[in-house]
Amino acid sequence: MKKALIIGAGPAGLTAAYELLSKSKDYQVIVFEETDKFGGISRTVEYKGNRMDMGGHRFFSKVPEVNEWWEKMLPQQGAPTYDDIVLKRPMKMKEGGPDPEKVDRVMLRRNRVSRIFFDRKFYDYPISLKVETFKNMGLAKTIACGFSYLHAMIFKRKENSLEDFYVNRFGKKLYSMFFEYYTENLWGRHPSEIDPSWGAQRVKGVSILAVLKNAFNKKKGKTGGKVETSLIEEFSYPKLGPGQLWDVTAEEIKNLGGTIIMNAKVVKIRKDGNHVKGVTYLQNGQEMDIDGDVVISSMPVKDLVAGMNDVPSDPARIAEGLPYRDYMTLGVLVPKLNLENKTNIKTIGNIVPDNWVYVQDRTVKMGRFQIYNNWSPYLVKDLEHTVWVGLEYFCFEGDNMWNMTEDEFAKMAIAEMVTLNLISSADEVIDYHMERVKKAYPAYFDTYDEMDKLVDYLNTIDNLYCVGRNGQHRYNNIDHSMCTSFETVRNILSGETDRSNIWNVNTEKEYHESDESKVEEDEVEVD
Numbered sequence: 001m002k003k004a005l006i007i008g009a010g011p012a013g014l015t016a017a018y019e020l021l022s023k024s025k026d027y028q029v030i031v032f033e034e035t036d037k038f039g040g041i042s043r044t045v046e047y048k049g050n051r052m053d054m055g056g057h058r059f060f061s062k063v064p065e066v067n068e069w070w071e072k073m074l075p076q077q078g079a080p081t082y083d084d085i086v087l088k089r090p091m092k093m094k095e096g097g098p099d100p101e102k103v104d105r106v107m108l109r110r111n112r113v114s115r116i117f118f119d120r121k122f123y124d125y126p127i128s129l130k131v132e133t134f135k136n137m138g139l140a141k142t143i144a145c146g147f148s149y150l151h152a153m154i155f156k157r158k159e160n161s162l163e164d165f166y167v168n169r170f171g172k173k174l175y176s177m178f179f180e181y182y183t184e185n186l187w188g189r190h191p192s193e194i195d196p197s198w199g200a201q202r203v204k205g206v207s208i209l210a211v212l213k214n215a216f217n218k219k220k221g222k223t224g225g226k227v228e229t230s231l232i233e234e235f236s237y238p239k240l241g242p243g244q245l246w247d248v249t250a251e252e253i254k255n256l257g258g259t260i261i262m263n264a265k266v267v268k269i270r271k272d273g274n275h276v277k278g279v280t281y282l283q284n285g286q287e288m289d290i291d292g293d294v295v296i297s298s299m300p301v302k303d304l305v306a307g308m309n310d311v312p313s314d315p316a317r318i319a320e321g322l323p324y325r326d327y328m329t330l331g332v333l334v335p336k337l338n339l340e341n342k343t344n345i346k347t348i349g350n351i352v353p354d355n356w357v358y359v360q361d362r363t364v365k366m367g368r369f370q371i372y373n374n375w376s377p378y379l380v381k382d383l384e385h386t387v388w389v390g391l392e393y394f395c396f397e398g399d400n401m402w403n404m405t406e407d408e409f410a411k412m413a414i415a416e417m418v419t420l421n422l423i424s425s426a427d428e429v430i431d432y433h434m435e436r437v438k439k440a441y442p443a444y445f446d447t448y449d450e451m452d453k454l455v456d457y458l459n460t461i462d463n464l465y466c467v468g469r470n471g472q473h474r475y476n477n478i479d480h481s482m483c484t485s486f487e488t489v490r491n492i493l494s495g496e497t498d499r500s501n502i503w504n505v506n507t508e509k510e511y512h513e514s515d516e517s518k519v520e521e522d523e524v525e526v527d
Helices: 011-023 064-072 082-087 131-135 139-154 162-170 172-178 181-187 196-204 208-219 242-255 300-307 313-320 407-418 444-456 480-496 511-518
Strands: 002-007 027-032 042-045 050-053 106-110 112-120 121-124 233-239 257-260 265-272 275-283 284-290 295-296 325-334 354-360 368-371 387-395 433-440 464-466
Touching: 002 011, 002 275, 011 027, 011 242, 011 480, 042 242, 042 433, 050 325, 050 387, 064 242, 064 480, 112 172, 121 131, 131 139, 139 162, 139 172, 162 172, 162 181, 162 196, 172 181, 181 387, 233 242, 242 257, 265 284, 295 480, 300 313, 300 444, 325 407, 387 407, 387 444, 407 433, 464 480
Parallel strands: 002 027, 002 295, 027 257, 112 354, 295 464
Antiparallel strands: 042 050, 106 233, 112 121, 265 275, 275 284, 325 387, 325 433, 354 368, 368 387
């Protein structure tokens, strides 16, 4: 048998392992995972019976193959969830699907509510043009935003930066209110320094025109057709958080005869000319060598290239200069939040129904907060009497925030909850838990604009395939990451040597729309 070595047990790595094992009997598959958890940045962390989702992951894809794959691993619910039962809340269900009250291996259907918290008021994200928005903004700001948008429509900017991208779609005034500070907080760089391709991949077709069109269609009762992912109002979600999908996948891989080695950090990629002979991994302080016929890497491309021998100076320099943004989150358990639910969505305890909220407040460092109660009722141990919140911060590994102790970080974050009036006093906090995530977000500045040269070099190595968000240094959703692995396995099994199909995932503007006839209108995005 041939031996396939797969680096990383996140979405891309585990998808590649499962696909290779299920579609061919010719490969022995070995997966190396640096940590003791499956799922990479899509893992779920459990703390005293409460579960945390690292970054928030809505499950949606317009790619039929991805949806079929998810359905195989976690079938859609066929009976109501606990909170739907209590609230008598209707939710779309699949006939014959599993009952989430009785089994764990189930994908839930959830309401999608994402809003912006600005000036202590809620605004829809993306910005919606409704009475509440105008009331919150006030007449003067509304008029200023309108004229600013008209100006942007007439005088289009050349899109050299992310700032240009946003101004062209929303106008300068809305951009400065709702995008400028948040983006700088997220990336640690001003939007004028960031490549516009980040916006093209993440925001896609969302703009004021898209919002207007969506609102008009709703008013006329129209459904179907192409819907921008950020405008959709329901999503799928694993009962026990996103990590559950990858725990299940890992078990399936083992059932198919695959091997997964945990706490095994790949430190060297041993190359002979343009061919990888094998990898070296570190486990329990010992380095071990293993040879293979194919290497599929979802590790950060910066680390991949750094671990290779005989890399020419130019690709080595580009890889070394690739930037990342790291992530810290604090799970905070409180009896209640001060936020008032003014929506028509019922919730347990009448808390606000948001999955996460974008914080656009220049007085705090907090980027977003999640309300885990609303992702799945099964993430929270005492759903009736507590609210389990995730406070999200963006930083650089090794900076002052990253180096804070759990108590120092908690003191800062909880003080910001009080500043935002999410709670009235730090004394209300029952418990907290901190998590750090390295290289959560591949960033689009520094040597990123030379990425094509690095890709050209990597493509000269005949048995190396780069997949996933960090493997390609591209801000991919879960479905994009999985698609890079689908394409990789197809190439390996067919003998195809051209890798452009793998690198083109999530770059072609109409990539997802190629199967538009099969798109179901009720599918929702993955963040």
